[in-house]
Amino acid sequence: MTQLSFKHYGSKKDFKKIYLIAPKHPDNFWSMQGTADILGAKTLMPNSALATLMALTPPGVNIQYTLGDENISAVDFDFSCDLAVITGGTLHAARIHELCSEFKKRGTRIALGGTYASIEADRCGGLADHLFIGEAEYTWPLFLKQWTAGNALEINRQEHYIDLKDSPAPDWSLIRVEDYVNISIQTSRGCPNQCDFCDVIQYVGRQYRTKSIDQILQELQNAVDIGARTVFFSDDNFLGNKRFTKELLSKVIEWNVQQTRPLSFSTQITVQVADDDELLQMFADARFSVLFLGVETVRKESLAEVHKSQNAEKDIFERIRRISRFGIVPFIGLIVGFDNDDEGIFEDLEHFLVETDSPIAGISLLNAPRHTPLYKRLKEEGRLTEKNFSGEWQLHTNIVPKQMTIERMSLLYWDLFQKIYQPELFEDRFVKWLRNVDYFSTIYVNKKSDPRQLLLGVKIFKHFIFNDDRRVRALFFRILKKTWQINPKLVKRFFTVITQYSHFYSFVNCKQVK
Structure with a gap:
């Protein structure tokens, strides 16, 4: 029962x-x-x-x-x-x-x-x-x-978009915090961008609405009170209004410094975050460990095709390198299957990940969710394989590609997905990423270590010591040693990335192309 x-x-x-x-x-x-x-x-x-x-x-x-x-x-x-x-x-x-x-x-x-x-x-x-x-x-x-x-x-x-300041702090009284990796906090709704394949704005609109900073700080305190270690800001775009983001981060830093055991954070955000070094330092000082970035593609023609021109405003290679220098892991989101994608796109994307030393990436197949501009266009062109989008962006697409068959695209897609998580190739990217970090926040140096972190470390060690895949087991200890030699301050970041890697490695080696 x-x-x-x-x-x-x-x-x-x-x-x-x-x-x-x-x-x-x-x-x-x-x-x-x-x-x-x-x-x-x-x-x-x-x-x-x-x-x-x-x-x-x-x-x-x-x-x-x-x-x-x-x-x-x-x-x-x-x-x-x-x-x-x-x-x-x-x-x-x-x-x-x-x-x-x-x-x-x-x-x-x-x-x-x-x-x-x-x-x-x-x-x-x-x-x-x-x-x-x-x-x-x-x-x-x-x-x-x-x-x-x-x-x-x-x-x-609900006919009109609500004032987000009317949204109360979630009541977490029925959860056990230890059942979850993160506690989620939403600071905003709405995204000013209008990417053709995104159905988020169909639900929450393009008008960027925020909670008050006092509300957000109270939700952070609630997370601490229930025993949270990490918080994921579940905004669709954490940088919908840069002035607000900077004000919020300033207050989060002040709040986090006062904590006996500060929280760490992650969120999803536009690559435009890389265009402001002051902003990146604030993310680092606030203790953001990972930023999920919808890079999508390195081809400007494909970005223009789906109205994601904000990604093409500046050099994407340098943008990602700049984020990494602040010790923030760029979780790269990529998509294949744009009309401008031929078979060469897979080599282009691999080159991008190698040149930016990006250790973690998620690759999706382009889909057309219903009620999006992309769905409407492809329906008119007779290039939809089914009426209802399943919500699954891996191993599935409801689009007939323009320059490849679905079968060929799926095969090359999966080849790339598996390749980037081969232990040796991942190690090369990650070690280079570690060496390129040149900013280390000093505002938490006198804080106590969280005893729960030691327990987590034990769990992680046990997982890799008893891992059935000897290549992954050896990878863990090699990179741990190299991380310590490069800078002991990066060991926490090592644990963050290596646990994600284990998940991704298992995923790409157990799934089959459908």
Whole structure:
């Protein structure tokens, strides 16, 4: 029997039971499940949308919440509740349909929301009793009042983008922080860019909206209070407004310096972050270890093709090198399958990773999510293989490439993916990356070490000592020795990257081209 915990809002008498469900993540590259396993966690991060729904509960309603995160434990379909609430993205579509079907068989009423229900509401007809389209900060409290009064709507649509300052700090009371690698904090929504293949702006728009800095600092304190070690800022673009980002980082640095054991951070951000050395130093001083960068491609023609001109404004090679000099790992996101891609693109991308000494990269196949400009264009050209995008960007595409067959592109794509994670080639890039770091923040030198870091170190050592792949086992000890010789201050960065590498290496060596 699945063990459940409960959180009450309002009176504990005459309350309604709500079962919050986070669907299981598919076993794909971006799940980072291998990294979570090494660190003794069960998954990458908790579902902040469900925790936010809890925090949005208005006064005057009596609710008992129960959390069912499928990434932590199995959902109890027989749990007696008044409402099952399910959220997820397009990547979770198949599982969302299964969850709704199982609860419906048992007569449980269902509420469905999230990016999948919002962007592809036409695929959700009949799945749930109550459908939420768009952001929920205003519709959820109103729904709870109506639902407990017996007059809830079937369709709950947020017509206009909300003021993000009205979004409360997530209520993390139903999670065990040790089950997760990161705690997630969202500081903004909306992205001013308009990349043709991106469906994010279909949901949150292009207007960049932020929480107040005081709100964000409170969420950071909440993360510390529950025992978090690392925080992932889950913004779609952490640099939507540079003035705000600098102000926020300044306050985060002040806050983090005051902590007995400072947090470390990561986020996803545009490559334009590299154009300001002062900004990069602030990221380093705030203790950002990794920045995920949507580089996509090195061909300017392909960037122009999908309206991602901001990546072509300055030399991408130098941009990545500059980020690395500050000791921040550039997690490179690449895509193949643009109209301007011929077979030579794979050599171009390999050359880019080698020349920039980028140790970690995720390579995707171009897809056209529904309701995006790219989808519309390719549909008109008759170059879509299916109507519904699955949400999977590895080993799958719904696009007919212009200069290669799908089979040929998939083969060359997978060859490159496997090649960059061959131990010797990875080692060469990573050791060169270590040697090129020339900025080391000094503002945390007198801070105590976190005893939990020692435990994590033991877990990592055990993983590699007993690793079945002798090449990976030998790689671990070779690079650890070289890291210590280059600069002992980089050992923490070594552990960050090597755990990610183990996940990626396993992924590319166990998946098959479909």
